[in-house]
Amino acid sequence: MSAPVLALDDVSIRYPGAPAAAVRNVSFEIGTGETLGIVGESGSGKSTLAAAMMGLLPSGSTVTGGLRFEGRDLFGQMTERELRQLRGRDIATIAQDPFTALNPVMKIGRQLDIFQHWYHDRPRAERKARILKMLEQVRLSDPGVRMQQYPHQLSGGILQRVSIAAALLAEPKLLIADEPTTALDATTEAQILGIMAEAKETLRGATVFITHDMSVVERLCDRIAVLYAGELVETGTVAEVLKDPRHPYTKALLECDPARIEEPTSELPTIGGTVPALDDRPAGCIFEPRCPSAVAHCRAEAPKRHDLGPRQSAACHLVTP
Ligand SMILES: Nc1ncnc2c1ncn2[C@@H]1O[C@H](COP(=O)(O)OP(=O)(O)OP(=O)(O)O)[C@@H](O)[C@H]1O
Numbered sequence: 200m201s202a203p204v205l206a207l208d209d210v211s212i213r214y215p216g217a218p219a220a221a222v223r224n225v226s227f228e229i230g231t232g233e234t235l236g237i238v239g240e241s242g243s244g245k246s247t248l249a250a251a252m253m254g255l256l257p258s259g260s261t262v263t264g265g266l267r268f269e270g271r272d273l274f275g276q277m278t279e280r281e282l283r284q285l286r287g288r289d290i291a292t293i294a295q296d297p298f299t300a301l302n303p304v305m306k307i308g309r310q311l312d313i314f315q316h317w318y319h320d321r322p323r324a325e326r327k328a329r330i331l332k333m334l335e336q337v338r339l340s341d342p343g344v345r346m347q348q349y350p351h352q353l354s355g356g357i358l359q360r361v362s363i364a365a366a367l368l369a370e371p372k373l374l375i376a377d378e379p380t381t382a383l384d385a386t387t388e389a390q391i392l393g394i395m396a397e398a399k400e401t402l403r404g405a406t407v408f409i410t411h412d413m414s415v416v417e418r419l420c421d422r423i424a425v426l427y428a429g430e431l432v433e434t435g436t437v438a439e440v441l442k443d444p445r446h447p448y449t450k451a452l453l454e455c456d457p458a459r460i461e462e463p464t465s466e467l468p469t470i471g472g473t474v475p476a477l478d479d480r481p482a483g484c485i486f487e488p489r490c491p492s493a494v495a496h497c498r499a500e501a502p503k504r505h506d507l508g509p510r511q512s513a514a515c516h517l518v519t520p
Pocket residue numbers: 214215217221239240241242243244245246247248257411476477
């Protein structure tokens with residue numbers, strides 16, 4: 200991997216007043232040109248990690264460990280002003296809800312122009328041409344008309360395309376897409392995922408794609424980080440982990456992926472039980488209460504992370520290299 204754009208080293212995050220950390224001892228790196236998929240059920244800490252990567256945790260949150268963007272610690276070394284600059288220029292996001300991501304009282308064309316930071320010294324006509332080209336790339340019909348419209352005049356699917364165009368125009372060093380299709384219907388979701396797959400060719404920085412959908416990871420990501428109840432249980436290349444998942448939670452997620460079920464069935468499989476609440480975390484392995492393979496030892500002691508290859512690791516007592 201090239202020098203990491205973002206490196207997390209033993210990161211734990213606790214919200215103010217919370218009984219325990221929402222994210223515990225998470226480490227991984229993302230390099231230029233790489234797309235990392237972060238997966239896990241609801242409550243596993245995906246959005247908490249995304250907020251931390253943007254320096255947008257609620258004030259009073261406690262972060263321990265290192266979270267470095269191009270070698271600089273987001274929490275130790277940067278002032279609020281520097282963080283704001285970073286968010287505006289080097290780190291872009293595609294949010295779950297595109298309505299909240301765009302300014303309701305500014306025309307789309309003007310908003311997109313603001314995003315293309317690196318082109319502001321170019322003539323206006325050149326900037327406009329670049330925006331039009333990008334709107335075509337995200338397959339928006341009538342891009343010239345769209346530029347004159349306000350967000351409330353557009354549907355969620357169209358606005359999400361505008362958000363993707365904004366992210367591409369910004370040419371960020373780090374793009375964070377936080378479940379960008381959650382608020383959309385299935386057809387629009389498929390279209391947006393197709394556009395994201397194409398956009399991958401254009402993006403030169405690193406991308407973090409947050410999802411609960413393994414088939415999205417398979418399609419769009421190079422590497423995967425599987426989170427469970429705030430802990431990183433498995434990480435590796437998508438090719439390795441999806442072919443040979445080693446952690447029982449990763450296996451269970453894959454077994455529940457509708458895209459992988461070969462026999463027609465009226466009921467989709469689910470993982471029994473629920474993600475433990477923050478104040479009810481098991482003392483041993485975090486997944487033990489739901490794990491079909493658990494043995495007594497799993498209840499007694501939390502597993503360490505086992506390296507399984509140059510870039511794959513899993514935190515499970517039952518895993519052997
Ligand atoms: N602002 C907050 N204040 C206190 N606790 C929070 C806050 N946001 C999230 N949490 C808690 O942190 C834990 C992780 O939540 P988080 O939203 O990061 O998970 P997630 O994997 O993104 O879930 P989802 O897929 O539902 O968005 C949960 O226990 C949640 O209740």
